[in-house]
Amino acid sequence: MSSAEKFVQMIICIALFFAVVAIILLATSKLRSRSGERIQFLAFVIPALALIAIGLLYPAIVTIYRSFQNNTATEFVGLDNYHTIFTDSGQLRVLRNTFLWVLLVPTVSTFIGLVYAVLVDRARMEKFAKGLIFLPMAISLVGASLIWKFVYDYKDKSVDQIGLANQILKSLGFDTYQFLLTEPWNTLFLIIIMIWVQAGFAMTILSASIKAIPDDIVEAARLDGVSGLKMFRFITVPSIRPSLIVVLTTISITTLKAFDIVRTATGGNFDTSVLAYEFYVQSFRSNNAGLGAALAVIIFVLVLPIVVYNVRQMRKLEGR
Known part of the structure; x- marks a missing residue:
């Protein structure tokens, strides 16, 4: 992948981020009640939690699981790697x-x-x-x-x-x-x-x-x-x-x-x-x-x- 393609991907990711934030703000801007504030809160928190789960929790679980496998991650070997x-x-x-x-x-x-x-x-x-x-x-x-x-x-x-x-x-x-x-x-x-x-x-x-x-x-x-x-x-x-x-x-x-x-x-x-x-x-x-x-x-x-x-x-x- 060339540097130009990577730069374009970076621009697209930034644009998508601002687009998601804008959509959330527009969708929740008219919610003035207490329940509306909760919806607005969840609208921002849920995507963040989803990203944490995808980018942090899932890789952590996979890494722990693979630590009990062999060098090719195809066979369960228990605590051999730790040993x-x-x-x-x-x-x-x-x-x-x-x-x-x-x-x-x-x-x-x-x-x-x-x-x-x-x-x-x-x-x-x-x-x-x-x-x-x-x-x-x-x-x-x-x-x-x-x-x-x-x-x-x-x-x-x-x-x-x-x-x-x-x-x-x-x-x-x-x-x-x-x-x-x-x-x-x-x-x-x-x-x-x-x-x-x-x-x-x-x-x-x-x-x-x-x-x-x-x-x-x-x-x-x-x-x-x-x-x-x-x-x-x-x-x-x-x-x-x-x-x-x-x-x-x-x-x-x-x-x-x-x-x-x-x-x-x-x-x-x-x-x-x-x-x-x-x-x-x-x-x-x-x-x-x-x-x-x-x-x-x-x-x-x-x-x-x-x-x-x-x-x-x-x-x-x-x-x-």
Whole structure:
């Protein structure tokens, strides 16, 4: 399909969307009674629910069903695919890498963002300083991975270096290092890329929350002799706890779906694959539909508790 045909299809879809909305508005515009408002409400909600069922619920059910089938999705094999994930050495490395990603990326990104937000709060160059750490958020994960591939680029110590990291090592008199090839540390160097991107997001949300702390609370704490680390521990952190939860859960979900960095930087080689990338490999490269579906279900199961916890916290805040 050519780009022109795709563009025409996009225009048609947009036109159909506006046409459906216009039809609903015209059909319900004269309904002024309470029952008419309910009809108007249902007229908008039912199509949305139908789209959710078609685009989300149905694929989820099919994926769960296929996770109990063989590689060609033609024979029921029970829990064999899940047994493979939790017993095969290669899949266990994938789980280990994913655990490291989920453990380190949210915590380190949030910590860096929080500390940075506190340090630059009301500083003279605050906007410029925030812009520097937020800038990676404007770059796609593919772009960020390409940038860091140049940073990690490896050449023998005897020749000129392209990679910044190895140039620094060479300048200090050390041997150059294969950052993306040496196991298991290459996974940590990939994690650094995600932290570099997500720290700006954490800083932005937490900085806004810090500025929203009432001045009277801060002044009262200062009158009581609270300052420095005590102010940070007993006033700042408890006051922005809801924002911390949102940042941690959001980055955790993003990390569980990490694909671009692994695909661009290493292609999943050298024991750097994670769940989202392994799902792609098994489903579309190894043609193992059953195992790929099982990996997708595991990602869903891992994300679900985080989403539920986040929703409960938001409801508690709304109930205050």
